[in-house]
Amino acid sequence: MIDVATLVEQAREGRPRAVARLITLVENAAPQLREAMAALAPYTGQAYTVGLTGSPGVGKSTSTSALVSAYRRLGKRVGVLAVDPSSPFSGGALLGDRVRMQDHATDPEVFIRSMATRGHLGGLSWAAPQALRVLDAAGCEVILVETVGVGQSEVEIAAQADTAVVLLAPGMGDGIQAAKAGILEIGDVFVVNKADRDGADATARELNHMLGLGEAREPGDWRPPIVKTVAARGEGVDEVVEALEKHRAWLEEHGELAARRRRRAAQEIEAIALAELRARIGDLSGDRHLAGLAERVVTGHLDPYGAADELVAGLTTN
Numbered sequence: 324m325i326d327v328a329t330l331v332e333q334a335r336e337g338r339p340r341a342v343a344r345l346i347t348l349v350e351n352a353a354p355q356l357r358e359a360m361a362a363l364a365p366y367t368g369q370a371y372t373v374g375l376t377g378s379p380g381v382g383k384s385t386s387t388s389a390l391v392s393a394y395r396r397l398g399k400r401v402g403v404l405a406v407d408p409s410s411p412f413s414g415g416a417l418l419g420d421r422v423r424m425q426d427h428a429t430d431p432e433v434f435i436r437s438m439a440t441r442g443h444l445g446g447l448s449w450a451a452p453q454a455l456r457v458l459d460a461a462g463c464e465v466i467l468v469e470t471v472g473v474g475q476s477e478v479e480i481a482a483q484a485d486t487a488v489v490l491l492a493p494g495m496g497d498g499i500q501a502a503k504a505g506i507l508e509i510g511d512v513f514v515v516n517k518a519d520r521d522g523a524d525a526t527a528r529e530l531n532h533m534l535g536l537g538e539a540r541e542p543g544d545w546r547p548p549i550v551k552t553v554a555a556r557g558e559g560v561d562e563v564v565e566a567l568e569k570h571r572a573w574l575e576e577h578g579e580l581a582a583r584r585r586r587r588a589a590q591e592i593e594a595i596a597l598a599e600l601r602a603r604i605g606d607l608s609g610d611r612h613l614a615g616l617a618e619r620v621v622t623g624h625l626d627p628y629g630a631a632d633e634l635v636a637g638l639t640t641n
């Protein structure tokens with residue numbers, strides 16, 4: 324049996340095993356999660372979170388690993404959360420990433436964890452923030468969240484971070500792809516990776532053009548920078564860190580950091596509440612109350628809206 328209080332205490336001391344076990348509670352939506360979140364809550368709110376998204380193979384993991392090195396040079400404790408919303412299995416799909424992260428495997432100031440969230444109870448908007456909270460309480464000053472692919476849920480996860488980084492690479496038709504998936508809107512910082520390949524300048528230009536076509540910006544608005552990198556050689560990575568720090572400063576200056584975090588918490592609360600309501604409705608499907616309402620609808624004594632109102636009223640009063 325897991326003693327949650329002990330786990331939380333050990334996680335706060337930065338013990339990797341405890342951190343891993345707490346994130347497993349999140350991944351499994353375990354019953355102890357509620358207690359764990361309550362115990363962690365007072366120690367959260369310090370970490371700066373960065374989401375990285377982009378097409379498969381664009382260099383997210385390589386960039387993440389290079390960013391870990393850069394932040395380690397600055398003496399920061401770093402967390403990495405690789406989220407795979409398409410997989411129900413922990414680890415498997417992200418094995419390649421483990422290899423890429425090996426440089427940091429023995430560094431006690433780096434916490435790396437992958438998490439599979441397909442079919443996660445309560446959905447994605449719930450799982451990633453809770454895992455972040457664990458890393459936050461473990462004293463990670465920066466947390467990098469890498470998502471696999473650019474589906475809607477991946478984009479959502481990246482958009483939940485304090486700063487969202489969108490990666491592109493030359494020759495992947497990325498500009499057009501990105502516009503389709505709606506990821507240009509969420510990018511706070513754009514990275515054109517694989518700048519050692521032909522076409523990086525063209526990709527950056529195209530991107531610059533597309534960003535310029537967006538709604539007119541007010542003075543003082545954030546203008547997302549475009550940084551070219553060769554992540555595989557660590558080139559341009561310090562410039563990415565610089566762009567991230569600038570964005571963070573901008574967020575703080577404009578009260579946006581707090582606003583984003585409130586929005587994120589609101590989404591999270593909503594997701595948990597909806598999951599709870601759904602579970603209660605599920606419980607009710609075998610219930611005589613619901614059967615009775617159905618009977619009244621079938622016989623024309625009640626309309627389905629009225630029946631649903633009664634059902635909802637019953638859910639919230641007990």
Ligand SMILES: Nc1nc2c(ncn2[C@@H]2O[C@H](COP(=O)(O)OP(=O)(O)OP(=O)(O)O)[C@@H](O)[C@H]2O)c(=O)[nH]1
Nearest residue numbers: 378379380381382383384385472516517553554555
């Ligand atoms: N030429 C070149 N190759 C790179 C660069 N960065 C990464 N790569 C290579 O691109 C391939 C994919 O890199 P990953 O970092 O795994 O890309 P990813 O976006 O994490 O991929 P998925 O997680 O599968 O979506 C690897 O073979 C890397 O070595 C770069 O700057 N230049």
Ligand SMILES: [Mg+2]
Nearest residue numbers: 383384385420
């Ligand atoms: Mg990857």
